[in-house]
Amino acid sequence: MRIQLEKETSQSLLEYIELLSIEKNKSVTENEKKEKGQYFTSANIAEFMAGLVVFNKRNMKVLDCGSGTGMLTAALIQRIVQEDRSINIEVDLYENDEKVLPFLEKSMELCREQMEAKGNKFTYSILSDDFIISNSFLFEDTLFTISKSNKYDVAISNPPYYKVNKNHEYSSILKDYVHGQPNVYFMFMAIAEKLLENNGQLVFITPRSYCSGAYFEKFRSIFFENIDPDHIHLFTSRKGNFKGEKVLQENVILSGFKRSKIEEYITISSSLTSEINESYHQETFKKSLVIDSTDQINLLRLPTNIEEKETLTLFDNWTNNLSLMNMNISTGPVVNFRNKEFITEYRESETYPLLFMKNIKNMEVVFPLGKDDEGITPDSEKKKLALPSNNYILVKRFTSKEQKKRVDVAIYNASKFDFKMVGLENHLNYIYKEEGALTIEETYGIAAFLNSNLVDKYFRIVNGNTQVNASDIRPLPFPEYDFIVELGKGIIQNEIEYKNVDELLKNYFKNRKDRMGGEKVDKEEQALDALVQLGLPKKQHNQRSALTLLALLNLKEDDAWANAQKRLLRVVDIMDYMAEHYDKQYAPNSRETIRRQTIHQFEQANLIERNPDDPTRPTNSGNTVYAVTDEFLSVARAYGSEKWEEKLLWFKNIFSTLTEKYERKRNINRVPIMVKDDVVLYLSSGEHNILQKNIVEDFASIFAQGSELLYLGDTANKSLVVENEKLDKLNIPISHDKLPDVLLYDEKKNWIFLIEAVTSHGPIGPKRVYELEKMFERCPAGKIYVTAFPDIRTFKQYAEDIAFETEVWFADMPEHMLHFNGDRFMGPR
Template identity: 35%
Template structure:
């Protein structure tokens, strides 16, 4: 019998296939109307891992099940635990009848897996609206002790709720002030779990701040405690297949009265290949004690936590400065009849829109569709402000903006007008409705444009909207500091220039603006990778930290102190945690190796195993070292020699790459394919067995077979016939997990997919599903073969091998072992 972990893996593979089929069936108009965005499989696994349950019997809730991906992932996690859970049940809601067939397929897959694990399960599929059901007659049933769930896992739909709707009123009566549908789902899910139960949801981060969600945050934090949070650094990646541009978080909540002593914060760039690093935080770092607005702060590291404390200790609130911030008073559609243009015969005033602010100052008038003037009449008088100095910020920052808060000034000399009209897509700072003095306006704008304000703002603001409420919450330097700063400049400063000015003129910010050495060093390493011309896929924090590790450069060490240690992948990850506070999950080791170190080797930047060049790839002592000339170059970074040395290095780099490539080539296993094509495989790993597959298996069982692909444990792509692949309809994802060997038998119309197994990776049920999905476009029938070096290795994996596959053992090359099915050798599935 298969182990529970293997059964769980097969269930996940089936769920991935079902999800793909369901997603391809969606009609765009209906998807948008229902707010349907299916959870990517890797996110589902992440969420299931965060959904920690205990007890012998587990009741699960999936309130918006879609194709069943999330409940399947959670069931797989429960089953993989082995004997910990004796039984479980799933209640899944899905409104869309078009998804019912996929939901039933997922339920059947879960039942089959539970039967194989001998864990009884009960699954109830309800075709109805969870929120409607939860707030009507069944409300008492949902929240009764007998019906409460141990765990809820959800990816709720994203839609606004009409403020005056009956549904909003019913939610309000329950104390769930939900401005939109995702908040309603999350609030009801929290109500549906038992005390101490867990809710895991992927939701937009927008609920973390602002007046709009204040009552909802109060309900959520009164009902549950935040246990874990996962953030995605890139907002276009988590749901990238659906082109969703949204900053999302995965939130794990424990129903009160449960308490947590530490909150786990984890981070990734937002795709499956990105490593995940994490930190533990005190709950008061997340929600400040005594904060009446209950903003949820998510500082990514200790430096940002110190920044947060420093920002909150600044001496002044806006009231202390005698200032206020308001939304621009002109609502365009209400005053449309009074739109005008400069120079019109009737009295007009400048009408200022976000487009009028460029380079941090006002530009008026400008060409475009926006009206540049508003009639100065009785009907518009209440919407006008007296002329003078004002600080203005956009309420909505574009995705291209480097900073969330972009502050400009209105200099009264721009128009010579007595009053202005400020459109309501702007916030403006004023003194009792009137202007500021010049120095304070310039100082205030520079403060708002600083990097420290931007970094602090991002800790609690998960969207591009900058509300007046958020600006009121900020603490500010003293009036004297702002005025002294403003008197020293002619226009607002921004970014590093603003930080430098604040350091000079605002003593209360001096200590806070000391450099973040760790982040500065990471940024320097990124600039080095760009200067060396590394591909964009390697211009990321993971690769920057790897470069620093192979140089043994701590945050405060100068570049000239770079050394050249011999260091392996796991030691690199441990070094990064010790020196830069980034704790990466152990299962991201392959990401470091395949998506950073391989490319560093190819670029001639690092050398593998200089102490023992023939060390096998799978050796625990496999290591890397910075290439000597690269180290000599990098020791000059930040000095006057850098540009000259860089130019000389780049000129020589092709020669260096050839030198090291030839050196690696000399150590490779030579292999001759059909028609005399010669390739070389990196020594070690399963490559010796791959050579035996080509030389022994293929002549016996696929005479005349045409190689399509041969993998290499060291470089992955030893051989790939793209023309033949195109002829066979094979569309290969470069990042997909290809089998070790792919051979085409033209006479029989079969495609052999061969896995060479020395330590792991036979064709089990999960792997078969992956290969079918990877090669779904292939026209020939698929034949699955697992190759072992000897019977002893074969017996180790005997229980894992999938039915309807073949096994070849190199020590007995003339024989095949056939696993079930109606054919001794050949494809299945109707071919």
């Protein structure tokens, strides 16, 4: 096929390149496209992306990574030519598909001709290197990193979309961003961000999946620290976004800037397909509504209209969740291909029923269905594959495109089935009580809530996938527990129909707001008002945060604000105070939710400080306490008085000074540790971390010379040092709550030192040796077990518990070692 460029047509450049892409695609099979994740950008999308670029310089340097046939760069050039702009462009184009390079060369020559015809300069470099590998130096903390990297004003890209495994070279390079099985496209985003100049702009079209979910949490936390999103475009249909391609991927276009000043607002636009102008709609939202940092996971919630904004606002006013109700959600434990020996034809009295997604029909569990029913054998209990036949809410993990709702639930009412145990296949999630079993009212109430249209709308705004993971439901905001129970009772007694739940949820929120305007304002509502006026984020405008504040100030219902007190309280003490004085019971496993979603934000706002009585107390100590700051106490005592406004203004004006003050106070007691000759890390305070410092600096230099630090946990950061690539090569499973405190590896001798730092926890005893032997059974290195003590006095408390053929080391006598057995010294077991 010979392609002619029709120069008289205003859009001929992009039309020509689109034809080049079609011609190139004819030489590639669908499998080859999938393997490379190579889907060429359509002219319409390229024009839209180029339209988002801000031209703010006479000379601009552009990065087009994964450039394909050069459509995105051509769209920029076409815009410059059509708008008659005086701009010179220098572009670097990465493309390592040899079959594409001749087409790319043609495209760029046409771009050069058109720019020069307008009196503009256009220079280009086609780089056939692997974009990720050639820029791996960006993730090395050396001076070479800074000097070698080119910086760009604009990075524009349609990167490849395909997954690699966690042992892949790409995963090793971007290990700080990777969790689970990574997709290459977000790696391109991470590298492009590092290659941008300050105030540079990034415009990418990618799958939407990075916006939510646990797999992308690490990427979001790092990427959005540096990129301020400015405009996000959604395609509401999964089809037709890549011309002539069979891609069913929900895609988004992101435009963001690498700037220190974060803008308050963001534009979110949408269109049905790549024919953007035919169905284009946009709205402007506050960024605080879109980027949800609750629980520090930085979800991107993407409303496209005012109705969806109101849905988010409604859910943001609910502070309950599964954890606070002493509930949890897990994935069905039975995996067909792994557990074949336990799966058989269902036979009553001989097997337990095995439930699949097909057993969910109209919110009920239907079993048996017919002759194809399957069961699991009783010996599956030993593998914990069978669950007690209690009340559960079952949630499908996958929904078809035809289904009206993404969240498809069913009630497993144990009283309707005469089963002792039940099996749940891996494509089902199940909600259960952490202790005991769900009541029938809880079961029906939660199911009714999850079945509502409002939950479906919220889920679609937050999550672009048809897959519903347990990690998506776990942080979902719920109405208060009492409402859930009343909802369940109404459903059971046929007083409430499922179709009416949405209206009840809206009225519930409205009634709570109306009560705030009533004549009598109780102490909880006063505390909530104080938090609002103090400027706490909206996610802390709730009952949990208001009661936490009252507990810390020791204010009961009839106490005057002028009598507020400063007290040292653990999180469990705060929860006890809520229960005793405000009749608000939170489940024991809610401590972490309160700490992460209220206490953390109070600290950031300088309302409270941690461990003012003993700043050296370890972060993870069960005795960690919190108290209001002196400055905030004086403000709180003025609430409701004539001095409140004055005190509030004073507190806000000194905010930055207070932040520096309490940051200095926290850092004074941090423990510096020399990891390498030129690298110093700072551990949080506490005797445990001081002992770890001794291990890395003293033990390693005396008894493990030349060894490499593979793992070091901090009480505040369980993965302060994690050499994922080396751990993988040594077949060491990376589970931070199971690993020893310190891992050192001597590559020459092929010895690995497994070191426990004993301050409050026990030494390496026989049970711990057994656990570690199991964990390290595939590791080829010789294992040396070491228990480190700060001194002999501490050692004496644990001497009877230490396992034979292990080593004992004392930090106060670093050159001495005690071997338990005596037949040899310092070698692998």
